[in-house]
Amino acid sequence: MTWLVWRRQRVAFLLVVAVVLVWVVVLTSGRQAYLAAPEPTDDFIALGMTRFGPFWGFGHSFLLITPLLLGLLTGAGLFSRDVEQQTHLFVLTHGVSRRRWWTSGVLIGCGVVLIAAAVLSAVASWAFAPLDVDAGESVLSPAKFGVSGIVPLAYTLFAFALAAAAGLLTRSALAAVVITVVGYAAVMIVLAGYLRVDYLPPMVVRGPIGGVEVVGGLQLNTSYVDGSGAEIGLEEAFRTLRGCYETHDSRTCLAQIGITEEQVTFQPDDRYWAFQAIESTILLLLSAAVLVVSAMRLRKDVPV
Amino acid sequence: MTDGTGVAVRADRLGKRYGARWALRDCSFELPAGRTAALVGPNGAGKTTLLMIAAGLLRPTAGTAEVTGSVGFLAQSKALYRTFRVAEMLRLTGRLEAAERWDGAYASRLVDEAGIDTERRVGRLTPGERARVAVALALGRRPDLLLLDEPLAELDPLARRQVMGMVLAEASGAGTTVLMSSHVIADVEEACDHLVLLRGGRVRVAGPVDALLDQHRLLTGPAGGAGIPAEAVVLASTAGRQTTALVRAAALPSPPAKSTSGLASARPGLEDLVMAYLQDANDGGAA
DSSP, rough: OOOHHHHHSSSHHHHHHHHHHHHHHHHHHHHHHHHHHHHOOHHHHHHSSSSHHHHHHHHHHHHHHHHHHHHHHHTTTHHHHHHHHTTHHHHHTTTOOOOOOOOOOHHHHHHHHHHHHHHHHHHHHHHHHHHHHHHHHTSSSSSHHHTTTTTHHHHHHHHHHHHHHHHHHHOOHHHHHHHHHHHHHHHHHHIIIIIGSSSSSEEEEEEEOOOOOOOOEEEEEEEEEEEOOOOOHHHHHHHTTHHHHHOOOOOHHHHTTTTEEEEEEOOGGHHHHHHHHHHHHHHHHHHHHHHHGGGGSHHHHOOO | OSSSSSEEEEEEEEEEETEEEEEEEEEEEEETOOEEEEOEEEEOOSHHHHHHHHHTTTSSSSSEEEEOOOOOEEEEOOOOTTTHHHHHHHHEEEEEEOOGOHHHHHHHHHHHTTOOOTTTGGGGGGGGHHHHHHHHHHHOOOSSSSSSSSSTTTTOHHHHHHHHHHHHHHHHHHHHHHEESSSHHHHTTTTOSEEEEEEETTEEEEHHHHHHHHHHEEEEEEEEOOOOOGEEEEEEEEEETTEEEEEGGGGGGGSSHHHHHSSEEEEOOOOHHHHHHOSSSSSSOOO
């Protein structure tokens, strides 16, 4: 069965290798070019203004969706092509159980996408390291977090699992592609956009107004604190004090309504691996769930 | 079981439901070993479902299907990897099958005998050649029971004869039981000595062809003139002044009553029998 999966999927696997090679070339040349003529900047917005801005920006954007591409290439046709062309009937009537047919496809597919994603993640971290050091970008920023460490592997695994499962359940490669694109986008938006910042309770620092400085980390929110310790949002304070600001300086105005301190909430950089582990676990569980659902096709009550 | 005395397939109140629809229901029949049987029925009668259950690809919803010995299966689509060379298909099958189950030399010889170059890709073969490769791969298991789903569909007349010749020659040589589905009775009429007729998911007729033909009479005579006992009639049709009726011999009065004496009576052909059971108004249980 292993030979068959390789033979059947070899075009898909070659495309995966091609995608990885293209990235290796692009990322390596970008790194070399930067090292030859570095442009140290204050932060990553300033970095975007340099001639390495597109390299950093597009590089990270496309790397964030590369797991989807790898998953589609390996997963969408894995079972659906067999079922569409009825060739699974040949396999299943020549000494191969449904379970063996499914398991070999899933295991080989997982192996291929995980190796590809691991290479990409390692090369991307290495290639962007000089730029990130110079620009001082937090490792928890959405772009950097999503293309480094083990999270890209987990996203790739999820895309593959979803594509393979959808292909088997719908018996259609096209439907598998559509479902995977939609599902991947939804999961990525929910995780990266909403859940990630709260994986662990954020750290809070309070200090004199204008005097709180958080080094590194992902800053989430800045607000004021009054004498009783209650939190007051920046916008709320601004609305209340609009008239005052026209004639007085801000510290005086803030003092009028009892605001004495400001507070910053943030996720520190040293939580990087904890966050990577949490997000990867979520994706791993989702992948397992869709594969388990697809395994219901292994019951002989229904045609494959 | 190749001694010709056992039972190759025994279906007992076999039923298969997809959602709310019964593809097969209450199917009971026995196929003796060594027979070449036609599984006949209109499209959607449940032929493929029955063959897939017999091949172990599907589990029945109700009843049982017992199959004796090893099974070879040929799907209607022929189900070969079109981008593979014939040699690769042979090699692949050798890898998939357990070594003791697979006679690769035999399968290769069958492909050679069909005059097919093993370096050609499956997708480039003619439909007839592809069917013969598929049959060779199914026979390579040395099956006791060979299940063929519409093996002749989409083939030209010469290819039909070649594929059929290959199946019959190898099956009779090894004593293999053959069960082949077809919605065209003419394709299987000459080859088959046993009939299973499905309609609407039920077995309508099953048994040895000779016995079935002996049990029926084909009556012809002037329209309206004769009173054939209604309970004997499988199907009666009138064209112009002529009435033709296929009847069950056992339900006819014996000796022949006056009412039917004006009719010519003949032993039906298999096609007469099949056509009558495919068209009759009775959708009830097995005949």
